Amino acid sequence: MTHSPLLRSDQTLFRDPDVFELTFVPEHLHHRDAQVKELAFLISPALRGGSALSAILRGPPGTGKTTTVHRIFTMIREETQRIIPAYVNCRQDHTPLAVYGSIFKQVCGYAPPPTGWHLDDVKEGIVSRLRDRNAALVVCLDDADDLIVAGTYNPLLYQILRLYEKWDVRKAGVFAVTSDLDLNLGAEADSSVRSVFHPTEITFLPYTKAEVREILADRVRQGLYPRVLPKPLLDRIARFAAGEQDVRVGIDLVRQAAHRAEKDGRRRVTHADVTAAARAVTAPALRNRAAxxxxxxxxxxxxxxxxxxxxxxxxxxxxxxxxxxxxxxxxxxxxxxxxxxxxxxxxxxxxxxxxxxxxxxxxxxxxxxxxxxxxxxxxxxxxxx
Missing domain, CATH: 1.10.10.10 (Winged helix-like DNA-binding domain superfamily/Winged helix DNA-binding domain)
Incomplete structure (x- = not known):
């Protein structure tokens, strides 16, 4: 029995569309084992009743920094109550109250009241929960360079790393993440911060073409139904994403090409779908580069x-x-x-x-x-x- 080349209105090419979201955390993180092990080593003292160590994660965009942090934080939540991880997107939250509000929500499980609480109230809520659980805090400040632009990088690092001085909790660990290769987050710390911030620098190099293809093949296997994306087109997308040195470009390209085929009611992605998707994906990047x-x-x-x-x-x-x-x-x-x-x-x-x-x-x-x-x-x- 042969299948119609067209989809019915109730059919889809996507087995799991969430696989192509930037927030998706894969079960297996390809080609970042060394970075995961290094972060796990820095966290390990907190498992023994001590304090986690700090790190700077540095590499171009789309090299797995954020996904690696999400993966290690997921492992922490699944395996122990002795560490509470908190991820902060500093592009969205870069004022002290916004950063601490994000940490509070992840530590306490609910957001602080929108009014009536001062910054010290939010901090006290955080440390109270840490004391109740006898847990250590590990904070990821993703896109930490946005804190520098906002003028809050040093004050926030100083306050987070010195929470233990005012309240009876263990010293927090901080993972500061940047995609700006010309920026040295360690050097941006002032003398008062450097006395308590001794980060290990963890480098994320761009993925090779073969690595990009393996990552994309895994996403395609999880996210699309079989035979939706022919292997030659996957190869083409992998070459393109490797040239951009950003695996996220490849993930988005697969998603958009499949959406285009699905919209037309077809069961297979074509070269034309990939070409159109590539133009849509790269147009903003090209405009930014030309600017x-x-x-x-x-x-x-x-x-x-x-x-x-x-x-x-x-x-x-x-x-x-x-x-x-x-x-x-x-x-x-x-x-x-x-x-x-x-x-x-x-x-x-x-x-x-x-x-x-x-x-x-x-x-x-x-x-x-x-x-x-x-x-x-x-x-x-x-x-x-």
Missing amino acids: GLSAGERALARWIAERSRDGADMASGAVFEAAQEYLPVGKTAYHEHLNALAKAGIVDLVPRTGRGREVRLRYDAGDVAAACRSPDQTCKIPNGS
């Missing part, structure tokens, strides 16, 4: 996009020579701008056999041209910089 470019860099990016779309020679030297007719740019400035485009993740500079490099766009040429379009279309690349 950080100078006018000259955007002009060069548009020229590269036009040349790539025409199928012309994309050797770096050939691009430079052809650009002379349209963009008055010196050789030094050209290479500076080209390297800036590579650093922004808009182009890849691939070594060629022999000498030189090939300029390859990481996005659709039309999308690059649109994202790099300036309000003033007459902008030129200056000779000097």
